[in-house]
Amino acid sequence: MKPENAILLRSLLETRPVAALGTLHDGKPLVSMVPFAVFRMEGAAGFLIHVSGLSAHTRDMVAHPDVSLMIVESEDEAETPLAIARVSIACEAVPVAHDAQEYGVIARTYLKKFPEAEPLLNFTDFHFFLLVPRSARFVAGFAQAMTLGADTIESMLETAN
């Protein structure tokens, strides 16, 4: 990957506030919006989302853990909407139990990016999921598309600020 594209991709993963989550809903795709935070620990890196157990996408992820997470560049950065950079990451959605050993560090990581979410952590029907990347399609701009392996995404997540 060209160095400038690596910088762009890392910026998408690190700085964007929300992503589009694609789940399988009654056999059809469903896209919803999710705030996300990058999470790294020894042996694992991925995207944290915090979702309501009552929402469709949460039920979908439990039934079908294969999801798609798309992160899009700010439209202010692109010359034209057609050239907005974006990355679509195929992920496996892994639920985080409220009594999991890593729950505390997961909650702190998420709240560092979204302190305003703190009241939601008191609701027992809200849950963290870790979206573990499997592969990705990165479009750095017009006619600049590339397929990336899980190792490329993970190494970016592990070494990012």
Next chain:
Amino acid sequence: MKPENAILLRSLLETRPVAALGTLHDGKPLVSMVPFAVFRMEGAAGFLIHVSGLSAHTRDMVAHPDVSLMIVESEDEAETPLAIARVSIACEAVPVAHDAQEYGVIARTYLKKFPEAEPLLNFTDFHFFLLVPRSARFVAGFAQAMTLGADTIESMLETAN
């Protein structure tokens, strides 16, 4: 729907440049980015997208016309990322043949919003699809979600500027 929410929804449909398209890809959801334009003609209203026949989402739409289109408010408008307004619209993707009677008006409608796309119209492997709304889930802000029927979305599309 409250009048302020109707104004917000109409603004999302009319003014946002791109949307997140969810398709069914090898049995899994795939989210990609698409520029879109609202299209209205007698007896039909929906969202126009212009896509490459070589891309995954185009093959997906041909195989499985049930798609999800999510349009998200500009993050600059929301107080927090958690409250960004968005609408997820379940649509049926209908391909537009290059020799269709309405091709000219469709191309003009799309180019009015994206004049920079004109060179792409000369590529024979680029195609318009009309995404016809079937139902929608509109989140106007935090804890303000509502389900909308196709008639509500269509009437907004038909009467918008």
